[in-house]
Amino acid sequence: MWTEEIVAGRPAWRHTASGVVFREVPRGTFRMGLSDAELDAVRAIERSGGAEDALEPFFAGAGDARPVREVRVEPFLIARHPLTVAQVRHWLPEYEDDYADTDSGVARLEDDLDDLLEALPFRLPSEAEWEYAARAGTTTLSFRGDEKPSEDQILDDFGDEERTAAGENRFGLAAMGSANEVCADVWIPGFAGAPADARPRIGDGHRTVRGGAADVYPWQGCDEWLLLLSATRYEHAQFTAVRPVAPLPSR
Numbered sequence: 001m002w003t004e005e006i007v008a009g010r011p012a013w014r015h016t017a018s019g020v021v022f023r024e025v026p027r028g029t030f031r032m033g034l035s036d037a038e039l040d041a042v043r044a045i046e047r048s049g050g051a052e053d054a055l056e057p058f059f060a061g062a063g064d065a066r067p068v069r070e071v072r073v074e075p076f077l078i079a080r081h082p083l084t085v086a087q088v089r090h091w092l093p094e095y096e097d098d099y100a101d102t103d104s105g106v107a108r109l110e111d112d113l114d115d116l117l118e119a120l121p122f123r124l125p126s127e128a129e130w131e132y133a134a135r136a137g138t139t140t141l142s143f144r145g146d147e148k149p150s151e152d153q154i155l156d157d158f159g160d161e162e163r164t165a166a167g168e169n170r171f172g173l174a175a176m177g178s179a180n181e182v183c184a185d186v187w188i189p190g191f192a193g194a195p196a197d198a199r200p201r202i203g204d205g206h207r208t209v210r211g212g213a214a215d216v217y218p219w220q221g222c223d224e225w226l227l228l229l230s231a232t233r234y235e236h237a238q239f240t241a242v243r244p245v246a247p248l249p250s251r
Contacts, residue, residue, distance in 0.1 A: 180212035
């Protein structure tokens with residue numbers, strides 16, 4: 001089922017049937033959520049004139065990603081990037097995408113989402129796993145630091161291996177934050193009472209999504225860069241990308 005290999009100079013696991021490349025994320029703990037330091041970094045961007053609009057709505061909604069808490073995460077595999085149109089067609093041969101221009105572009109699923117999740121031999125990441133993977137050991141707004149993320153950081157197509165490799169974080173994951181990616185957790189505003197491990201919060205209702213900066217490309221000057229922040233979260237409403245996770249294979 002799995003082939004161990006080197007991809008872009010890093011160890012990887014390839015799912016042999018579909019060709020999807022996964023990276024191993026190590027065990028660890030991290031501070032999950034939008035910290036005071038990150039809020040201060042956003043205020044600094046605003047003071048410097050880097051915000052296109054007033055950021056009051058962002059600060060008013062900051063409680064959806066708080067309080068910050070320490071979370072324990074066990075090792076797991078996660079796809080190097082969201083599933084592409086071609087990769088989704090491995091499980092859903094008749095899949096058609098209204099958003100991607102090429103088969104190597106990110107698949108954004110609407111009516112087909114449940115069918116894909118039922119067909120996949122993998123699961124969705126929990127929010128904690130997603131944010132831990134996105135941060136990759138950092139505590140800043142994005143894995144690149146506290147600077148304002150730029151439009152050239154979004155990655156929506158994986159036909160160019162050189163560009164994909166250049167967009168990877170420390171865990172070897174590309175495009176974290178570019179497409180909105182659905183998580184296993186049900187949407188609950190804020191982290192009050194959330195577990196100290198990486199289990200998803202389950203229940204009725206829409207799931208939580210992370211990222212989404214490429215979904216509004218080209219940017220219209222409404223601070224879409226906020227969607228690239230590691231802690232940004234919101235409720236799933238329409239289409240979404242899928243970045244599956246799996247347990248570590250036996251060696």
